[in-house]
Amino acid sequence: MIKIGVIGALGKMGREVINAVCTSDDMELCMAVDIQKEGEDIGQILFSKQNGVKIETDIEKALSTSKPDVVIDFTQPKFVFENTKKYLNNKTKCVIGTTGLSEEQIQTIKELSEKNQTACLIAPNFSLGAVLMMMFAKKAAKYFKNAEIIELHHNQKKDAPSGTAVKTAQMMAEENPDFTYSNCPETETIEGARGANANSNIHIHSVRMPGFIASQEVLFGSSGQILTIRHDSMDRTCYMSGVLTAVRYVAEHNEFIYGLDNIL
Numbered sequence: 649m650i651k652i653g654v655i656g657a658l659g660k661m662g663r664e665v666i667n668a669v670c671t672s673d674d675m676e677l678c679m680a681v682d683i684q685k686e687g688e689d690i691g692q693i694l695f696s697k698q699n700g701v702k703i704e705t706d707i708e709k710a711l712s713t714s715k716p717d718v719v720i721d722f723t724q725p726k727f728v729f730e731n732t733k734k735y736l737n738n739k740t741k742c743v744i745g746t747t748g749l750s751e752e753q754i755q756t757i758k759e760l761s762e763k764n765q766t767a768c769l770i771a772p773n774f775s776l777g778a779v780l781m782m783m784f785a786k787k788a789a790k791y792f793k794n795a796e797i798i799e800l801h802h803n804q805k806k807d808a809p810s811g812t813a814v815k816t817a818q819m820m821a822e823e824n825p826d827f828t829y830s831n832c833p834e835t836e837t838i839e840g841a842r843g844a845n846a847n848s849n850i851h852i853h854s855v856r857m858p859g860f861i862a863s864q865e866v867l868f869g870s871s872g873q874i875l876t877i878r879h880d881s882m883d884r885t886c887y888m889s890g891v892l893t894a895v896r897y898v899a900e901h902n903e904f905i906y907g908l909d910n911i912l
């Protein structure tokens with residue numbers, strides 16, 4: 649059995665992850681951390697049945713008492729960097745789903761993971777369909793010189809653009825240095841009208857409103873044609889097989905990985 653700790657246990661993703669862990673055959677929940685409801689039984693809160701795992705608020709203390717094999721972090725962009733350093737300094741393997749890490753922070757985490765020979769897998773998107781959407785976008789990027797990304801999320805999402813959009817742009821940029829080929833010089837009469845300008849001049853437009861969970865469209869254009877690659881998450885269960893696959897992978901390995909595509 650792989651002993652699992654979940655950080656952000658009471659959040660939308662944390663709850664879904666705990667449910668997936670508790671219904672899997674090869675994992676058991678041994679630790680639940682959040683900044684709310686300290687000392688309460690997580691089983692009682694989620695399943696109306698006690699499971700003996702009390703919510704803790706201090707990550708380092710929880711790691712030393714519960715000794716999980718792998719921790720899974722779905723917290724908040726502003727905390728995830730410091731949290732991840734705590735896991736790696738404690739030599740605890742980790743799967744990081746929280747988005748919002750900068751390229752510099754990811755590099756620092758990679759170095760720490762390698763130095764401590766402790767596996768860390770960061771994935772901005774754990775849904776198989778979204779990972780395929782990113783892979784297809786990278787493939788199409790070879791053949792189109794113009795592309796933009798529109799990502800659409802619920803209005804409680806704290807970071808913009810989404811980690812998925814940033815990763816998609818990075819993957820596409822490996823194929824083409826400039827995706828605004830032959831665009832005329834532009835003037836924004838309202839600032840931000842053309843969205844954020846990511847790798848290789850890929851413009852990213854972030855939509856936030858109730859009704860969406862997570863969707864993304866990658867638009868490719870060339871003379872006389874548009875190719876749209878779109879993925880929609882209809883509910884959060886779509887992430888769970890990717891999260892469990894990542895846990896099983898890091899339990900058996902010791903390296904740093906960025907992106908679920910690298911272990912599929």
Ligand SMILES: NC(=O)c1ccc[n+]([C@@H]2O[C@H](COP(=O)([O-])OP(=O)(O)OC[C@H]3O[C@@H](n4cnc5c(N)ncnc54)[C@H](O)[C@@H]3O)[C@@H](O)[C@H]2O)c1
Nearest residue numbers: 656658659660661682683722723727745746747772773774
């Ligand atoms: N990688 C993916 O596939 C994927 C999918 C969906 C969401 N996300 C990301 O996961 C993160 C969480 O999303 P959510 O919708 O569950 O958010 P949420 O706000 O519903 O839940 C976050 C939880 O973390 C807790 N928390 C915050 N700071 C903490 C800390 N320092 N220590 C412990 N617990 C802390 C909060 O109390 C809350 O219960 C976001 O960054 C989101 O973008 C990633």
